[in-house]
Amino acid sequence: MISAFLASCKANGSLRSVNPHRQNDIYIDYNGEKLINLSSNDYLNLGHDLTIRQEFLAFLSASDALFSSTSSRLLTGTFAEHSLFEEKASKLFHKSCLMFNSGFDANSGILQVLGGKETLFLADKLIHASMIDGIKGSGAKFMRFAHNDIEHLETLIVKYQEKFKEIIIITEAVFSMDGDFAPLNKLVLLKEKYPLIKLYVDEAHSFGVYGKSGLGLCCKLNILDKVDYILCTLGKAAGSCGAFFLCDAMTKEYLMNTVRPFIFTTSLPPVNALHASFMLNKLNEAEKRRESLEKAAGQVRSCLKDLGFNVISSSQIIPIVVNTNEAAVKGSEFFKEHGFFVLPIRHPTVPVGQARLRLSLSAGMDETVIEKLCAVIEKFKDFLEKDK
Numbered sequence: 001m002i003s004a005f006l007a008s009c010k011a012n013g014s015l016r017s018v019n020p021h022r023q024n025d026i027y028i029d030y031n032g033e034k035l036i037n038l039s040s041n042d043y044l045n046l047g048h049d050l051t052i053r054q055e056f057l058a059f060l061s062a063s064d065a066l067f068s069s070t071s072s073r074l075l076t077g078t079f080a081e082h083s084l085f086e087e088k089a090s091k092l093f094h095k096s097c098l099m100f101n102s103g104f105d106a107n108s109g110i111l112q113v114l115g116g117k118e119t120l121f122l123a124d125k126l127i128h129a130s131m132i133d134g135i136k137g138s139g140a141k142f143m144r145f146a147h148n149d150i151e152h153l154e155t156l157i158v159k160y161q162e163k164f165k166e167i168i169i170i171t172e173a174v175f176s177m178d179g180d181f182a183p184l185n186k187l188v189l190l191k192e193k194y195p196l197i198k199l200y201v202d203e204a205h206s207f208g209v210y211g212k213s214g215l216g217l218c219c220k221l222n223i224l225d226k227v228d229y230i231l232c233t234l235g236k237a238a239g240s241c242g243a244f245f246l247c248d249a250m251t252k253e254y255l256m257n258t259v260r261p262f263i264f265t266t267s268l269p270p271v272n273a274l275h276a277s278f279m280l281n282k283l284n285e286a287e288k289r290r291e292s293l294e295k296a297a298g299q300v301r302s303c304l305k306d307l308g309f310n311v312i313s314s315s316q317i318i319p320i321v322v323n324t325n326e327a328a329v330k331g332s333e334f335f336k337e338h339g340f341f342v343l344p345i346r347h348p349t350v351p352v353g354q355a356r357l358r359l360s361l362s363a364g365m366d367e368t369v370i371e372k373l374c375a376v377i378e379k380f381k382d383f384l385e386k387d388k
């Protein structure tokens with residue numbers, strides 16, 4: 001079974017591997033070459049900023065935060081650093097906050113217990129694997145609506161509302177592979193129209209990047225109080241690690257008593273919880289970085305549009321869909337030869353026939369880098385034409 005699986009991946013160009021690379025600022029060392037990294041989620045360049053790293057080390061040396069918690073949160077693994085983070089985030093969002101070791105743990109564990117027999121989960125077709133695993137593990141009824149299609153979603157609500165006590169709608173605020181926004185305002189309107197609806201929004205790719213202090217897209221749209229459940233990850237724009245979930249106080253208590261990846265795991269090391277709090281402050285001070293990122297992303301999207309590419313993104317995640325796995329691998333090589341590190345994103349991460357190069361921009365990419373990138377995209381267009 002294992003060898004057949006590997007052979008089939010090799011045959012269809014989808015075999016993946018892990019490679020260690022040194023990274024610094026917007027650069028990555030690749031086989032001895034210094035390339036501009038377009039495959040990181042360090043959107044604000046906070047995670048790879050060595051000055052911030054030094055600042056944190058000085059802050060850390062004045063603290064007694066330990067490097068391991070050696071226990072689960074419910075035993076002796078809750079330290080002052082975890083509580084400090086949760087209190088800070090709770091004050092910012094005006095919701096109860098529960099910290100997790102990762103976004104994957106949070107989504108998969110929470111959704112496994114958030115619904116029961118009387119719940120219907122309605123999930124956007126493109127939500128992340130962590131949420132799908134959670135919903136599937138819950139045993140609750142689950143359907144998917146066409147991507148960002150409010151009409152399709154409402155048809156399902158109307159059809160099933162009599163049969164269920166609650167409907168939990170699940171979406172990402174900024175979609176990780178397409179870089180487009182969920183129609184969050186319209187989802188709030190649906191919730192107001194159908195009181196059995198609850199909204200679950202994953203802000204993995206928008207936390208840090210949008211809204212006041214980088215609190216995310218729900219904050220930017222001023223709908224924080226209308227959204228029941230919000231998941232933010234700390235390992236992307238925040239440049240730290242872990243994740244946190246925002247909900248009401250009763251739900252938090254319920255989750256602490258039921259979520260398996262919260263209960264049955266060693267908690268994040270206190271130094272990481274301290275770092276996460278430290279990075280919340282950095283996000284608050286990162287307004288200029290958010291502005292630069294938005295400007296750079298706008299320039300790259302315009303460049304693609306002008307060249308006739310179909311641009312689905314509205315954010316800093318900008319995919320160039322090239323369809324086949326082979327084309328994505330070739331495209332990735334092309335960008336490497338021209339100084340940019342862009343990994344191919346292939347099936348099964350994206351649907352068959354939608355393999356792509358996913359450009360993840362960073363606030364550290366200045367005007368010169370963005371101009372160089374646009375020039376390479378133009379050459380890439382010719383390369384695609386010739387390769388047809």
Ligand SMILES: Cc1ncc(COP(=O)(O)O)c(C=O)c1O
Pocket residue numbers: 102103104105107128130172176202204205233234235242243
């Ligand atoms: C939309 C989305 N949610 C959740 C996760 C998981 O977050 P983490 O990397 O913290 O496990 C990811 C990871 O890429 C993601 O893209």
